Amino acid sequence: MPILPRKYPKDISSLQGLETTCEGDEGGLFAHLVRLALGKDADNNNADVTAAGYDTDGTAGVSLGELIFEEYTTDVDAGSREAIHKTKGEPLVCKGKAFINGAAKNVIVFRG
Amino acid sequence: MRSLRLCLLLATTLLFAGCPKYQPSVNFDRNGFVKQINDHFAAQETQYFKAVGTGEYATAKIRRNELIEDALPFIDEAYMDFITALQSGRDRDNFVADVIELGTTGAVGITKGTRPLQILGVALTAFRGGRHSADLNFYKEQTTPVLINKMDGNRAKVRATILNREKEEIGTYSMGAAVGDIVEYYNAGTLVRAFTELSKDTAIQTKQSEDDVLVLKGVPLTGEATQPQRDLRVGAVKILQTFQSNLAGTDSGKKAAATRSLQAIVATLQKDSTVASVLSNAGVSPQDDGAKILNQLIDIRRSAQLVNNNSLVDKIDQVIIAQGIAPVATPTPSPTPSSSPVATPVATPSPSPAGSPSQS
Numbered sequence: 001m002p003i004l005p006r007k008y009p010k011d012i013s014s015l016q017g018l019e020t021t022c023e024g025d026e027g028g029l030f031a032h033l034v035r036l037a038l039g040k041d042a043d044n045n046n047a048d049v050t051a052a053g054y055d056t057d058g059t060a061g062v063s064l065g066e067l068i069f070e071e072y073t074t075d076v077d078a079g080s081r082e083a084i085h086k087t088k089g090e091p092l093v094c095k096g097k098a099f100i101n102g103a104a105k106n107v108i109v110f111r112g
Numbered sequence: 113m114r115s116l117r118l119c120l121l122l123a124t125t126l127l128f129a130g131c132p133k134y135q136p137s138v139n140f141d142r143n144g145f146v147k148q149i150n151d152h153f154a155a156q157e158t159q160y161f162k163a164v165g166t167g168e169y170a171t172a173k174i175r176r177n178e179l180i181e182d183a184l185p186f187i188d189e190a191y192m193d194f195i196t197a198l199q200s201g202r203d204r205d206n207f208v209a210d211v212i213e214l215g216t217t218g219a220v221g222i223t224k225g226t227r228p229l230q231i232l233g234v235a236l237t238a239f240r241g242g243r244h245s246a247d248l249n250f251y252k253e254q255t256t257p258v259l260i261n262k263m264d265g266n267r268a269k270v271r272a273t274i275l276n277r278e279k280e281e282i283g284t285y286s287m288g289a290a291v292g293d294i295v296e297y298y299n300a301g302t303l304v305r306a307f308t309e310l311s312k313d314t315a316i317q318t319k320q321s322e323d324d325v326l327v328l329k330g331v332p333l334t335g336e337a338t339q340p341q342r343d344l345r346v347g348a349v350k351i352l353q354t355f356q357s358n359l360a361g362t363d364s365g366k367k368a369a370a371t372r373s374l375q376a377i378v379a380t381l382q383k384d385s386t387v388a389s390v391l392s393n394a395g396v397s398p399q400d401d402g403a404k405i406l407n408q409l410i411d412i413r414r415s416a417q418l419v420n421n422n423s424l425v426d427k428i429d430q431v432i433i434a435q436g437i438a439p440v441a442t443p444t445p446s447p448t449p450s451s452s453p454v455a456t457p458v459a460t461p462s463p464s465p466a467g468s469p470s471q472s
Contacts, residue, residue, distance in 0.1 A: 004418065007328045009335065017336045024337035027345030028417030028425050030352065030410045042329035049333065051326040056414070064353065065346030076265035080272045087276040 003053040004029055007039055010048040010099040015107070018098055019069040022052060022109075026064045031056040033067065036096035036107055050098040067093065068110040071100075078108050085110045153179060160287050169282055176290050177278045183294050184274075191267070191301040195260050259306045266300035266309055332420050341422065348429035351436030352410060359402050371402030377435045378405055387427055 006025055012018050022033050031054035039051030068090060072078040082092050093109040100107075156179040163172035274293050277285045299305050337345075355374060358366040379398040381387045391397075396408040409428065416424040 004414075005326075005328055005331045006418075007331050007333055009333060012336050020339055020342045021334065021337040024342040024345040025334070025417065027342070027347075027349040029414050030349055031414070037326050039326040039328050041333065042327050043331075044333070046327070049328065051328055059353070060356070064349045065342070074265075076261070076268055079265055079269045083269045083272045084276055087273060 003034060003055055004031055006052040006054065007041060007049040008052065008098075010050070011102050012050065012098075012100060015069050015071055015100055015105070018050070018100065018107075019067055022069075023065040023067050025052070025054060026067070029054050029056070030059060030064070032059055032062050032064060033093055033109065035094055036098050036109065038097045038099065038104055048099055063111060066112040068112045070108050070110070072106050072108050078106070081108055081110075153183070156182070157287065164282065172282045176282060176285070176287050179287070180274060180278065180290050180294060184271075184297060187294070187298050187301070191263075194301070195263070198256060198260065259303055262306040262309055263301045263303070266305055267297060270297045270300045332418075334420055341426075344426060344429045344433070345417075348413075348432040348436075351432050352406065354436070355402070355406055359406060367402065371405075373435050374402045374405040374409070375399070377409070377431050380431045380435070381428060384427060387424065390424065 008018065008021060012021065022036075025031075026033060033052060034055045035051070035053035037051045039049045040046040041049045068085070070081055072081055072095075078095055085092070090110040090112055093111050095106075095108045097104055098107045099105070156175055160172050160175040160179070163169070163175060270293065274290075274297065277289070277293065355370040358370040361367065375398045378391060378396055378400070381391060382398070390412055391408075394408045394412055396405055396412075400408075409432075413425055413428055416428075
């Protein structure tokens with residue numbers, strides 16, 4: 001099964017708003033988030049969007065819809081966050097970029 | 113075991129202290145300092161195991177954390193000296209050659225037959241292949257700041273792990289594990305580790321740059337979800353996952369119950385004309401087996417979600433949640449799923465503004 005693509009508007013209100021949206025998509029698509037990236041909307045003059053990818057395989061035992069979104073600054077920061085969440089048993093879902101309120105942000109996602 | 117762990121920590125630092133060009137040299141071998149540290153750690157370990165033996169686990173935890181926090185400043189100090197030397201060029205000129213020599217150092221450790229050194233030898237095996245001098249000169253000239261940044265990052269990761277694990281009880285974070293983390297903290301500040309981590313990063317970053325900006329065509333733009341909408345989707349998917357697990361399991365009772373619930377869901381959904389036509393197109397009926405209904409429901413929801421048909425997904429999810437909360441009783445004598453009590457969703461989150469679910 002290919003990765004299911006989704007695109008979200010550039011002006012999504014907040015990181016929490018993106019988290020809620022992705023959690024809802026995990027639930028509705030019965031698939032788990034695997035990718036977040038900046039994207040261009042070819043159907044709308046290449047407008048900026050946030051692109052997400054969801055994998056329908058390997059959902060058994062996965063707590064779909066239980067995501068933790070955090071903004072990170074550097075790779076060192078991301079690594080530290082990954083280490084902290086690892087100790088809590090919250091695995092890394094993906095690391096990427098997303099538009100939050102019009103601005104590109106580095107986002108790291110864990111599964112709670 | 114206690115002395116072994118202690119040896120592991122000290123042997124690690126001593127081994128690297130003999131090769132000051134590519135990692136910080138912890139200065140344990142001056143003016144009887146080794147003995148001082150050794151005695152200090154031994155006393156801490158003795159107190160730790162004494163507390164464990166008498167069941168004073170809280171005290172043991174404190175002793176363990178004290179040992180960690182006592183050890184780390186020595187490593188921090190050595191690291192600061194090391195990177196200062198590296199930046200000033202004193203250690204940089206020859207560290208490249210030392211990377212090659214490193215493998216030899218590990219091999220010597222193995223021949224001495226001590227377990228700690230064997231462990232280190234295994235860890236260092238990957239570097240025995242060495243590198244061409246041209247490549248290494250590149251590193252020397254261009255990447256000293258990068259390497260230092262990487263070492264800083266590696267150390268921060270391990271430090272964060274240690275800080276978190278210090279909160280754990282001794283049952284899950286033993287003295288052995290703590291000593292292992294101290295060694296790991298030291299190793300994180302070595303050029304050896306910086307090289308390997310940079311290599312991994314390069315591979316990841318290459319992939320990321322390829323995926324940096326995606327051009328999406330034919331994918332509808334999805335607006336921000338509301339909390340009730342999210343709760344509805346997640347609540348429904350958890351119930352579907354439970355059905356999936358029960359149908360795949362070996363408990364015939366659970367399988368039968370899951371099938372009855374799924375049949376009841378379809379029967380209820382058929383009362384809505386819009387959903388009924390979707391179910392009909394998918395070839396689903398209340399008489400189908402559980403696995404078929406489940407797979408079709410997942411497909412229908414997924415297809416609707418992909419085109420942002422929130423109204424349809426809302427209707428399906430509300431029935432799933434209602435049925436999941438009030439599972440169908442074992443039918444006797446003949447199954448009539450359509451009569452199951454699923455008309456009124458209990459504790460169902462309010463529908464999304466976009467949706468107009470009809471509860472029949």
